[in-house]
Amino acid sequence: MQERETGASAARHVRRLWSIDPTAVQRSNLHFMNRYMQLAIESALEGVRKNHGGPFGACITQNARVIAVAHNTVLRDRDCTCHAEINAIRAASKKLRCFDLSACELYSTAEPCPMCLAAVFWSRIRKIHIGVGRQVAARYGFDDARLHAEFRLPQHRRVMAIQTGVMREACQNLFAEWKSLHRDLY
């Protein structure tokens, strides 16, 4: 009898666990998402006021823990690769001492440009949360939309001047050398 009661009590407990109001879960998720995005926005604002670069911020999280917050520093660092997302990925990799960020999520105030989107791919970040799309950045004169369009074109129609096949054989041999050393693919 005692045992049956305990079983019934356990079942009630499980039911309680599974009957959490789903809208409450959504509200809670939204609360955290907004908190992370708020950190990205505050960083972007700081960058704009200090004239570090454009109005872009990013935040990287891992299991509800903030790993890195960064903003665009192209002007401060005189380096075109210093977009908010790249800065955040670099900071997160340094903190976690790992190039694989597959347990992480990224919050970005604006849609990442192709450079940052590809960096997210290489970092294996599992999800991107975006504030505004490329159209908003374009309205303020930022070139992201043009670059996104460039990537959809076949190579011969792109504006970038590219010459291929320079020392092709020697460059091919690099891969053979790499393979002969049995290096891990990462």
Next chain:
Amino acid sequence: MQERETGASAARHVRRLWSIDPTAVQRSNLHFMNRYMQLAIESALEGVRKNHGGPFGACITQNARVIAVAHNTVLRDRDCTCHAEINAIRAASKKLRCFDLSACELYSTAEPCPMCLAAVFWSRIRKIHIGVGRQVAARYGFDDARLHAEFRLPQHRRVMAIQTGVMREACQNLFAEWKSLHRDLY
């Protein structure tokens, strides 16, 4: 008569200037191009032997002057953004103290991935010289071709998980704040 002779002599001089053997010019260009690519290859080889990262090297030049030489250091720096081209762009920007590299050309042992190609676009580098195409890298297991394909897909068909519209209004306000401070577009 004297004048006509001088004119004829000037014309001969101009003809001499314009009648340089074009194959000699090509040979000379090829000599320099190969020299720059050789530097990129040597850097890549060093990186492979020291296990800094994949078999990729890059060299940036400005008016026949070598500005930066770099290789992939993803493993050494535990940072997925440390591709050869990104490392070279960062080093060149530091050396020239400028994010605008429009007077520069890039030599890369392999076709740049979308991250590096977009970085080249932002740096305004005027020409890219490539050793081997993405197919060679793919043959050795590198994922560049898959990422290039991803960029040709419309957003809803891409593998990356993206959620848009998080705190949209606050993110939009960032641009307004930036504009109100009359910052230059770069």
